[in-house]
Amino acid sequence: MTDSSTPPALVAKRADSAPVETDEITALVSAAGYEVVGEVTQTRAEDPGTYLGAGKVEELTDDAADTGARLVVVDDELTPGQTKQLRDALPDEPRLYDRYRLILEIFGEQASTKPAQLQVELARLKYELPRIKAESDPQRMNVMLETGTRVHDAEKRIRELERKLDELPSPAERFRERRREQGFDLVTIAGYTNAGKSTLLHRLADELNLSSAEPDHSDKNATAAIEDRLFKTLETTTRRTTIDGRPVLVTDTVGFVQELPHWLVKSFSDTLSEAAAADVVVLVADGSDPLSDLRSKLRVSLDVLSSQGVEPESVIVALNKIDLLDEDEREGRLEAVSELAPMPIPISVTNDTNVDQLTDVVYERLPTATADLTMPNCSDAMSVVSWLHDRVTVERVDYADGTVSATIRGRPSVVERAKAKANEVSATDT
Ligand SMILES: Nc1nc2c(ncn2[C@@H]2O[C@H](COP(=O)(O)OP(=O)(O)OP(=O)(O)O)[C@@H](O)[C@H]2O)c(=O)[nH]1
Ligand SMILES: [Mg+2]
Known part of the structure; x- marks a missing residue:
């Protein structure tokens, strides 16, 4: 995915014990449009000042000079104080993001509808406000004044955005409205980013039976686009399908991400409230994930859905990408998943394995x-x-x-x- 025009980035990560796993943060950085050209990892306690400590800061500074990195990403949430101290300790050139600032960057790039753009801007300002405040330096009056103005502007814009968002009709309301008018059954597809939700939506949608199943590259902003990158889908997309003669609206949603902080989930809760309005939620899990990831992601997904008022009976778990597993792995994963949700359905959307069985189960759960x-x-x-x-x-x-x-x-x-x-x-x- 990377080419010579992709700006270089460095990642820094600490963990309590080895190994320090950087695959996910690397995937997030490339989703933001950068190429990871170096990483600095450590397994010691968090430094209360710069988070990484002087030695690692120096290493990063050298790496940045060597690679021409334009961005340094710390894979954790930095406090406003740590952000300031690390910012001051690093050279001016690379920008500094923590994990959540990076996620906001990806969201910002992908948001193409008005409500999504407003939500991303609001989430970003709420993230930045305490950090702008932390920059105030009591010894320098002019900086104080400048900071004061920036704080004031940010707070004003936050109020403005909250008002604008309040005035927009919620997608869940529009969704229910459509259901009332047309008597459609409603199905929502939820799950972690990259699980295959959009692929499943394409497979189920009626329109695709008419045209070729080739992804459409003509429209860069096409929603429900499928790509092996994180957060491909940021807004909900609804397509019509027919199951045994019944017209069903299927909605694809924003993917979850591990350790997504509560405030960030909340700013995208509109997409989740579509799940609450649905008759059935198909929770897609990536069967090719390591077993422990699969379990923890599923647990989080079920929690998030239940916090949105989705009844456990209306959730169907689809264990996707089983084409990547051998017989034993498949059995092991199904068994593990069964402990968290009854009767998961093993599928492979790309190989068209058991997708019909999945729609049969969906049909059985529809109010009839x-x-x-x-x-x-x-x-x-x-x-x-x-x-x-x-x-x-x-x-x-x-x-x-x-x-x-x-x-x-x-x-x-x-x-x-x-x-x-x-x-x-x-x-x-x-
Ligand atoms: N091997 C395999 N790959 C699959 C399968 N289903 C989807 N994929 C691939 O998984 C990747 C992610 O698929 P998407 O449908 O974009 O995933 P998503 O859940 O919509 O992701 P976000 O929009 O980022 O939340 C793509 O490269 C798909 O081709 C499957 O059954 N088997
Ligand atoms: Mg998607």
């Missing part, structure tokens, strides 16, 4: 009513029958003795409307 309808056989009855085919599962239609009879299964509100339509035909045909 059944009815037997009888109408006189006339042209109005025919249009009711075609209306039924667009909205419910039609289990049987019989034409006999001048009547049309049908057995249907579908969303309770839609089944009610169907009954009313059939009654209308019977009443007007005398």
Whole structure:
């Protein structure tokens, strides 16, 4: 993914014990558009001043000079005080980000709708405010004044953004509104970033049955884009699909990330509230993750969903990418996942393994009513029958003795409307 025009970056990470794992932070840095050209790791206690301590700061300074790094990323949350001290200790040239500033950068680059842009700006200002305050230096009056103005401006903009966001209708509301109007079933796809959520949405969406399954490169901002990079999807995308004749709206959501701090999750909770509005949530897990990651990610995902008011019964766990596992690994992972969520479904979206089984299970969990309808056989009855085919599962239609009879299964509100339509035909045909 990197080429010569990609700006170089350094990562710094400390851990309590070896090994110091830098794969995830490296993936995040490249998602932000940089190439990691060096790393500094340590396994000693956190330095209360510069977080890394003088020796490592010197190492970073040398590496930055050698590589021309434009960014230094510390894989942890730096306090406002640590940010200032480390900033002062490092040369001016590379910018300094901690883990969360980096995530905000990625979010900012990907946000393409107005609400997402406002949310990212707000999250960034809230992150920066205590750090701007920490920069104030009581010995230098002019800096104080300058800082005072920046604090004031940031606080003013925060209030402005909060007001603007309040005035926007929430996506969950729009979602429910659509459901009410059209009698759609609603399914939300949730899970960690890179689990394969957008890939699954593409596989399920009706439109793709008509055109080729090749990803569309013509529209750079196309949502639900699939790419092997983190946070590809930042806004929810909804597509229509049909399961056994029932029209279903499927929504793809922002991926979770490990150790996402609470305030950051909150700023994107709108996307999660779509999960709460859904009839079924398909929680996609990356089966190719190491077992311990798989467990911890699943645990966090289930917690986040439940904190959004999603009932455990409406969550279906899909263990994706099983094409990358051998028989034993597959069994082991299924067993581990079963301890956290009942009956996970092993799938491979790219190999089209068990995706139909997954949709069957989704169908079983949708709110369902059944009815037997009888109408006189006339042209109005025919249009009711075609209306039924667009909205419910039609289990049987019989034409006999001048009547049309049908057995249907579908969303309770839609089944009610169907009954009313059939009654209308019977009443007007005398
Ligand atoms: N081997 C394998 N790879 C898969 C499968 N499903 C998806 N992928 C790949 O996993 C990567 C991430 O897929 P996405 O669908 O973009 O993941 P996502 O969950 O939408 O990610 P975010 O939008 O970042 O939250 C892509 O490279 C996909 O091609 C699968 O069944 N098997
Ligand atoms: Mg996606």
